[in-house]
Amino acid sequence: MEYDEAKEKIKVELTKKLKTKSKFYFNDLAKILGMKPREAKKLINQMVLDGVLEYWSSGSTSMYGMPGTGKQSSAEHED
Amino acid sequence: MAKHETPLLDQLETGPWPSFVTDIKREAESRATNEKGVDYQIPQDACEDLLGVLELSFKHGRTHWKHGGIVGVFGYGGGVIGRYCDQPEMFPGVAHFHTMRVSQPAGKFYTTKYLESICDLWERRGSGITNMHGSTGDIIFLGTTTPQLEEVFYELTHNLNQDLGGSGSNLRTPSDCIGAARCEYACYDTQAICHDLTVEYQDELHRPAFPYKFKFKFDGCPNCCVASIARSDLSFIGLWRDEIRIDEEAVKAYVGGELKPNAGAHAGRDWGAFDIQKEVIGLCPTQCMRYEGDKLEINNKECTHCMHCINVMPRALRIGNDRGCAILAGAKAPILDGAQMGTLIVPFIKAEPPYTDIKEKVIEPIWDWWMEEGKNRERLGELMKRQGMQKLLEMTGLDPDPRMIQEPRTNPYIFWKEDEVEGGFKRDINEFRKYHKR
Known part of the structure; x- marks a missing residue:
C-alpha cells in the first residue's frame, strides 16, 4: 500500500470512529490498513512524524490518535 | 516556613x-x-x-x-x-x-x-x-x-551522550547484571549483549508497536541478580554445560576453617564451625554431590546449576568453561492471572557477538507471533498461556525438549499433529477390528 493511500484510509476510519473514541491501539491501525504489524509500523511511524497521528501514553500502554482530538489536548492545557 | x-x-x-x-x-x-x-x-x-x-x-x-x-x-x-x-x-x-x-x-x-x-x-x-x-x-x-x-x-x-529509555507498549530499556566486569560467576558478557540488543532494537525501544510492554533482562549466572526469571518477558540466564571446576585443596581449606564460607558474608554472628555435609552436600537440590575421604565429587549430569555450592565455597568451586545462557520466556508481574515465572524455551545457547541466532531464531520469531496474535495489553506470558507452549514452539521453530517441562504430563500437554506422526492418523479399519471388537 502506498503511503498516501494508507494515510487517507487512517484519517477516514479514525474520523468515523471519533464519536465513540479518540485513541486507538497499534493493532487497530494495522487492522484498518489490513497489514501485518511489522509492515504497518513503517507507515504509522511516518504518519506520526508527519503529524497525521500522535502518540498517547499512560506510561504502561501506548495508543495513537489524531492531533487535537479527544479530551486530552484541551484538558491538559496544551492547545 | x-x-x-x-x-x-x-x-x-x-x-x-x-x-x-x-x-x-x-x-x-x-x-x-x-x-x-x-x-x-x-x-x-x-x-x-x-x-x-x-x-x-x-x-x-x-x-x-x-x-x-x-x-x-x-x-x-x-x-x-x-x-x-x-x-x-x-x-x-x-x-x-x-x-x-x-x-x-x-x-x-x-x-x-x-x-x-x-x-x-x-x-x-x-x-x-x-x-x-x-x-x-x-x-x-x-x-x-x-x-x-x-x-x-x-x-x-x-x-551527555545519553538516550531516553523505554515506556509504554515498547521494548523497555534492556537491563543486565554487573556481569564479567566484577563477577567471576558471569557465564557470558551480559553488558555486551545488553548494549548490542539496545542498539539493534532502537526502533522497538522508541516507537511503540507492541501489544504491551516487553522486557529483556540478562543475568550472568543462575544467582539472577537482576531477577530476570521473574521480571522479564525474555530472560537470559548464564549457564555452563560442562563440569564445575573443583579445587580440592581449597575444599579442604573450607572444611578446615581456613577459608570462610560464602566469602565471609555471614560473619555477623557465630554460626559454629563450617559443616560441609550439612551446609553444602545436604542442601544440593539434586543430591549430586558427595564428600568422602577428603574428596569432593560432583555428578555434573544431575546438576541443575542452582549455584548454592559455588556461592558457599567460591574459592573451591568455579563455573565450567563451556559457557553460554539459557533463555526463558513469559515472566510478568500480577495484573492478569497472577505473577508468572519464565518458562524455559532454549536450554543452552552460546551468547557471543553478533548474537545472530539469539536475534533471528528466538527474539524476532517471538515478536512476530506476539505482535500478530497478542491481544491489546496482553503480555507474552499471557499469550503463551492462552495459545499454549506448543504454539510458541511452532512459531519459533524451537525443538521441544524435556527440560522445558516442569513435570511430565502437566505442563505443557503436547498434541501430535498428523504430519508429525509416521503413517499419519489413517488406519485400516478391518485390520484394527481383527484385534479390537466393536
Missing part, C-alpha cells in the same frame, strides 16, 4: 526508615535558598507543591494525579510519561509534572562526573527529584513541564 502544612507527611518521617518525605523537603529547601544560583526552568516551589498535593491526597484518600498524556519528544513514543495534577490552581508548581525515563548504562556503571551532570541538568530543567533506579532499571527523572521535555532531551543526547 513550608508553603503547605503537611501533618500527615510529617508523621511518615517518624518511622525508622529513610523517608522520601525528608528527601523531598530537603530538595524543596535547597531550591528555596538556591545557594548554587541555579537558573530554574520550572517553578522553584515545585517540590513544595509536590508535598502539598501528596498531603491533600492522603487527606482525601484519593489521588490528585491524572493519568497519561500526549507529551513526548519528537519522533519518540516512549521515555516520557505525562503526569498532570487535577488541582493546578492550588498547586501550580506541579500542574505539569512529567516523568522522563533515562536509559541506564549497561551494568549501571557511572562516573561521578556523569552523575553530577545529570543531576545538575535535572535540577535546572526539572524538579531535581530522581528515582535511582526504576523497576526496569532506568534512571527516572520525576517532574518537569511540557516545554522542558525537548530541552532535557537535547541536552541528554547532545551533551
